[in-house]
Amino acid sequence: MAVCVAVIGKDNSPLYIGGVGNDTNTDNELSRQWLVHTALDALEERLATTNTNTANSASNASRTDLRDLYLGLLYSTDTHKIYGYVTNTRIKLVLVTSSTSPSGSNIRDAEVRTALRRLHALYADAICNPFHLPGEQITSSKFDRQVKNLLLNNV
């Protein structure tokens, strides 16, 4: 069961952090931010290795894998698992699942991948909103609603 998703901008400033389930109250805001930010270092490490590997022209199979936008499991704590996805435009999408709930412990990689791909599509649509300025926080309530729907229905 996913508990939280975040959209992080090019300069690592959070553009959107949203939670679902019993995690939506504002008390958990800090812990959500903390969870998301623990993953950023791991995420940048992955990106750095991607670049060096391609420069050294590593084996073809691993290279195509590393060029995938989905980066897989980044970090896991006792209670949560954190998955990452980085777009070509350096926008980082982070999804946190709870590993303590019965449905969360056996979540499949493919499910997280589809959820993050859908989130990317939603983000691309939100960017095309003429009232949204690049680099600003996403305040669109439509985006918020769509993301929450996505989390409740798909992951």
Place this chain on the structure above:
Amino acid sequence: MADDIVFELLHSEIINYVLENSKTSNGSKEVDLSLVEYIGFAAGYKIMERLTREWPRFKDELDTMKFICTDFWTCIYKKQIDNLRTNHQGVYVLQDNAFRFLTNFSNSQQYLEFAPRYVAYTCGLIRGGLANLCINSVVTAEVQSMPSCKFHIHVQRT
């Protein structure tokens, strides 16, 4: 195709509008195309997020430029760039032998002096697209003979 002509007409109207505005504001004969360039920048920035959605991560800058020449150009102008040149030091020259905004004009020298107006938007489009991919650049255009146009991209390194 009807949807192409809408974009072309809107583009030429934007240019007419901006020229009209700059005429009334300062009275000089100098034409100010920075607004057109900015409109292009905003459009390029937004379109890039959508275009690169199904695309694997770019290897390097040249890979990105190839994307601009093929997919980006096809999406907007329904054709690919005819020639891409680079000095491998951050300067890229994209040549389009039949640039769409210029193909409606006479092939002679008749309207050559007005050509810069019709390439400013595209300069902004390229610059905005690259800016969203974290490449800061200066894009200029050069028209020597009518339907063909060269875009010079200077990548700014910090």
